[in-house]
Amino acid sequence: MILLPAIDLIDGECVRLIQGDYNTARRVAEDAVETARSFREAGAQWLHVVDLNGAKAAKPVNAKLMMRILKETGLWLEVGGGIRDMETIRAYLENGISRVILGTAAVSHPELVVSAVKRYGERIAVGIDARDGMVAQNGWTETSSIDPLNLARRMERVGVKYLIFTDISRDGTLSGPNLSMLKQLQNGVSCRIIASGGISSLKDISDLAGLNLYGAICGKSIYAGTLDLKDAVTLCGQMEREGSTV
Known part of the structure; x- marks a missing residue:
């Protein structure tokens, strides 16, 4: 299982939200590029970056900063937030972003997902964000x-x-991931599943790897100090060598 430390951006700053509420936004790091570098030094190869301004505006707002992170860290980036048309997808992927995340578009414009997958294949991911058991957008x-x-x-x-x-009810709360829903998804489709929301500890990482998930996104736990990214990367490597995960 791969680990994807997370950077959420509002007005160019690294922030974290609680349960997706923009009113709870709190800055958690001084500099996005330096934060990404620290993740690389801890052993991460991937970075999950969300343009929260873009998610609300329905168009990229922090794209230039995302490209700086890409160029100055050498990490593989998956990015989301405000990606609602093929031109935005093209701009990200043809300038070095490894994977883009379509969220709202998967519900409101499924034809965009179809076109994007036909053109870019595995470089397209879909974000399924749930509140009270239903998809949010x-x-x-x-x-x-x-x-x-x-x-x-x-x-x-x-x-x-x-x-x-x-x-969403667990995002930013450090209350543990929704293992039940993740298990349903893992068993219900052939897609590679990446878990997000609630991850707080090495035990959570172990539990997720035990479901044979493809990946896990860690945000607040890293910033709050409840999860050491280097230790988590090491644990995933050990479990993979022991055959506990894909």
Whole structure:
């Protein structure tokens, strides 16, 4: 299982939210590029970056900073937030971003997902963000009537290979991931599942790896000091060598 430390951006600053509420935004690091470098030094190879301004504005806002992080750290980046058209997808992927995340577009413009997957294949991921058991959209400000597993199966049918599942009620709370829903997704579709929301400790990392998930996104736990990224990377390596994970 790979670990993806997270950087969420508002107005160019690294912030964390609690349960997706923008009113809870709190700066957690002084400099996004230096923070990403520290993740690289701890052994991370991937970085999960979300443009929170973009998620609300429905267009990229912090794209220039994301490209700086890419160029100055050498990390593989998956990015999300405000990606609602093919031109934005093209701009990110053709300038070195490894993977883009479509969230709201998967619900409101599924034809974009189809077109993007046909053109870019495995470099397209879909974010499935759930609140009270239903998929949320538009920067988590709206809740739909769509079940996460049903959306996952729809995405699987159109060729999506990577799904990022976030339980919004747990995001930023350090209360542990939603193992039940993650297990349903892991068993219900062939896509590679990345867990997000609630991860707080090495035990959580072990539990997620035990589900044979592809990856886990760690945000607040790193900034709050409840999870040492270097130790988590080491644990994942050990479990992989022992055959406990894919």
